[in-house]
Amino acid sequence: MSAASRRANAEPRWVRWTLLGVGLSFLFFFLALPLIAVFVEAFAAGVPAYIAALKDPEARSAIWLTLFVALFVLPFNVVFGVAAAWSIAKFEFRGKALLITLIDLPFAVSPVVAGLVFILIFGAQGVFGPWFAAHDIKVVFALPGIILATMFITFPFVARELIPLMQSQGKDEEEAAISLGASGWQMFWRVTLPNIKWGLLYGVILANARAMGEFGAVSVVSGHIRGETNTLPLHVEILYNEYNSVGAFAAASVLALLALVTLLAKTVVEWRMRKETEMLDAALPPGKVE
Amino acid sequence: MSIEIRGIGKRFGSFIALDNIELDIPTGELVALLGPSGCGKTTLLRIIAGMESADAGQVMFSGEEATHLHARERNVGFVFQHYALFRHMSVFENVAFGLRVKPKKERPPEAAIRSKVMDLLKLVQLDWLAERYPSQLSGGQRQRIALARALAVEPKVLLLDEPFGALDTKVRKELRRWLRRLHDDMHISSVFVTHDQEEALEVADRVVVMNHGKIEQIGTPDEVYSNPATPFVYQFLGNVNVFHSRVHGTWADVGADVGAESETVANAHEGGAMAFVRPHDIDIEHSPVAGGLEATVQDVHAIGPLVRVELAHQSELIEVELTRERATELALVKGQQVWLKPRQVKVFALPGAALEEGGSGI
Numbered sequence: 261m262s263a264a265s266r267r268a269n270a271e272p273r274w275v276r277w278t279l280l281g282v283g284l285s286f287l288f289f290f291l292a293l294p295l296i297a298v299f300v301e302a303f304a305a306g307v308p309a310y311i312a313a314l315k316d317p318e319a320r321s322a323i324w325l326t327l328f329v330a331l332f333v334l335p336f337n338v339v340f341g342v343a344a345a346w347s348i349a350k351f352e353f354r355g356k357a358l359l360i361t362l363i364d365l366p367f368a369v370s371p372v373v374a375g376l377v378f379i380l381i382f383g384a385q386g387v388f389g390p391w392f393a394a395h396d397i398k399v400v401f402a403l404p405g406i407i408l409a410t411m412f413i414t415f416p417f418v419a420r421e422l423i424p425l426m427q428s429q430g431k432d433e434e435e436a437a438i439s440l441g442a443s444g445w446q447m448f449w450r451v452t453l454p455n456i457k458w459g460l461l462y463g464v465i466l467a468n469a470r471a472m473g474e475f476g477a478v479s480v481v482s483g484h485i486r487g488e489t490n491t492l493p494l495h496v497e498i499l500y501n502e503y504n505s506v507g508a509f510a511a512a513s514v515l516a517l518l519a520l521v522t523l524l525a526k527t528v529v530e531w532r533m534r535k536e537t538e539m540l541d542a543a544l545p546p547g548k549v550e
Numbered sequence: 551m552s553i554e555i556r557g558i559g560k561r562f563g564s565f566i567a568l569d570n571i572e573l574d575i576p577t578g579e580l581v582a583l584l585g586p587s588g589c590g591k592t593t594l595l596r597i598i599a600g601m602e603s604a605d606a607g608q609v610m611f612s613g614e615e616a617t618h619l620h621a622r623e624r625n626v627g628f629v630f631q632h633y634a635l636f637r638h639m640s641v642f643e644n645v646a647f648g649l650r651v652k653p654k655k656e657r658p659p660e661a662a663i664r665s666k667v668m669d670l671l672k673l674v675q676l677d678w679l680a681e682r683y684p685s686q687l688s689g690g691q692r693q694r695i696a697l698a699r700a701l702a703v704e705p706k707v708l709l710l711d712e713p714f715g716a717l718d719t720k721v722r723k724e725l726r727r728w729l730r731r732l733h734d735d736m737h738i739s740s741v742f743v744t745h746d747q748e749e750a751l752e753v754a755d756r757v758v759v760m761n762h763g764k765i766e767q768i769g770t771p772d773e774v775y776s777n778p779a780t781p782f783v784y785q786f787l788g789n790v791n792v793f794h795s796r797v798h799g800t801w802a803d804v805g806a807d808v809g810a811e812s813e814t815v816a817n818a819h820e821g822g823a824m825a826f827v828r829p830h831d832i833d834i835e836h837s838p839v840a841g842g843l844e845a846t847v848q849d850v851h852a853i854g855p856l857v858r859v860e861l862a863h864q865s866e867l868i869e870v871e872l873t874r875e876r877a878t879e880l881a882l883v884k885g886q887q888v889w890l891k892p893r894q895v896k897v898f899a900l901p902g903a904a905l906e907e908g909g910s911g912i
Contacts, residue, residue, distance in 0.1 A: 432634035435601055436696075438621045439628040440648035440703055450651070454638040 301509035313510035321487045322495035330471040337467045341418025349426035375480025401483030409477040414467040421463030458533040469522040551706035552577045558607035567593045569763040580733045580740045582754035590763040591743045600624045627700030631712040633692040635684035642680040648703035670698040690721040710742035784826045793825040829871040831894040842889035
């Protein structure tokens with residue numbers, strides 16, 4: 261390209277190629293290669309061994325537990341996320357900044373610490389431990405503990421996604437609905453929810469990915485009871501430590517597949533959201549003309 | 551339905567948005583709440599609608615207490631500055647919303663909803679847009695749909711918050727005349743908020759001028775324009791030249807000359823006084839006139855049908871508006887020495903002194 265025909269703000273060709281090269285090789289070595297390696301290792305002993313590894317009762321139990329926990333946690337995420345985003349975006353109250361900070365807490369705290377907190381609260385020597393023990397309810401080293409830890413870790417996703425969206429939409433439409441005689445529920449179902457549905461779905465997908473992949477917090481509270489409290493990520497670790505590489509990578513490939521599905525769903529939702537946002541932008545009033 | 555507002559007060563933290571507001575809006579009137587931004591006009595409208603609660607005072611609809619009624623029970627139609635159309639619903643569904651959310655017992659059958667919505671869309675002359683979405687409409691069309699939506703529930707009162715504020719000048723003028731006709735056809739009481747004095751003066755039966763959470767004056771458009779009760783109203787409704795008696799001793803004489811009672815002017819003098827003269831109430835003469843103010847022409851602009859002349863009197867700038875004919879006759883040039891003669895002056899005592907109205911016309 262001659263200097264004359266180059267746009268004034270364009271970088272030299274070698275700069276662009278270098279940047280592109282650095283970016284792409286990073287992507288290859290840190291993202292694509294590991295993903296390929298997972299599948300190569302999983303099929304290293306052939307397809308039958310792969311299928312056998314997944315048919316193993318402990319592997320199947322881990323897959324089901326992971327899916328169950330993720331599905332169980334999602335409704336709570338949705339309800340909490342919408343409620344928190346609603347109160348932050350549409351109301352003024354004392355301690356709003358504190359609430360926003362608290363919502364981010366699970367992002368800031370190490371998952372291991374989060375898990376330990378639940379041990380301290382619900383464990384045998386914990387605050388509520390004796391009471392639960394007396395009533396024969398197992399929280400820690402059982403399913404409830406795993407669910408609690410996962411819920412804690414995934415709480416921020418939906419709220420974080422919805423707060424800016426709801427703030428940008430304002431409360432005019434809700435007020436219009438109320439002045440037209442709608443009840444609170446009618447307003448929510450007919451006006452608010454349709455306006456936030458794509459953002460909500462996006463938050464749910466992110467929360468779901470995290471719920472299925474969570475290791476640290478769950479590892480602390482689960483107790484690693486095979487076939488009972490082992491989630492898929494924990495299962496991978498156990499097999500790997502036992503030098504069962506085919507089994508470990510087969511299980512890991514399931515996680516990777518779940519991640520790919522999540523990625524696809526996320527892309528579709530993002531695309532829909534962008535279309536919706538364009539519509540929203542077009543729906544914004546033209547600039548004030550004085 | 552008449553609206554009575556009794557002693558309404560509202561604070562946001564330490565900011566006093568409304569201070570003991572008293573206002574009667576008789577049935578069938580179109581009333582404008584006019585004032586600069588932050589004067590409390592929108593807050594007052596939202597309190598009438600029930601979207602904001604007052605700290606003190608009462609709102610009565612037709613003499614009945616409505617202060618504690620929820621917004622959805624007040625049966626008021628509310629039109630927002632930014633339309634607030636439901637963006638994911640078609641125009642038809644937007645207008646039908648108020649009917650569809652009625653309790654089952656009161657909800658009209660589907661066919662009745664359909665015909666009612668189409669009637670309303672015809673009323674706002676947009677029935678051909680029924681299947682479109684809000685994002686596909688122009689600003690003016692959106693605001694008319696918002697009006698149709700508000701009218702669907704047959705409100706007793708129509709409240710409009712800067713309804714034309716986001717529109718361009720031409721559409722705004724069309725739409726406000728159309729609103730006036732619509733109001734006359736619907737036989738309801740309407741209150742609209744505006745910061746545009748031209749809009750308020752043109753459309754409203756009565757204008758309520760507000761400032762700093764207080765009502766400055768209530769009157770017909772003609773009353774508030776030609777007989778402003780306070781210096782604020784004078785300055786807010788149109789351009790005005792202000793003269794302080796201490797600085798411009800001669801203008802008090804001018805006031806006396808043109809008929810202001812000399813006693814009033816004398817009284818005002820003790821505490822200091824301000825004289826208000828509209829730019830179009832000043833005439834320019836080439837030769838000295840009795841009580842005239844000597845001034846130098848600084849600039850002459852032709853603005854549409856008017857010619858605006860800026861003059862300097864000592865260090866003060868004075869604005870005068872002349873008709874094109876008069877300007878041609880005078881043939882003013884920059885730097886020319888002329889004499890100003892007011893046709894109408896209004897004198898107010900300075901804040902702190904008792905308010906004295908010493909103005910009168912020739």
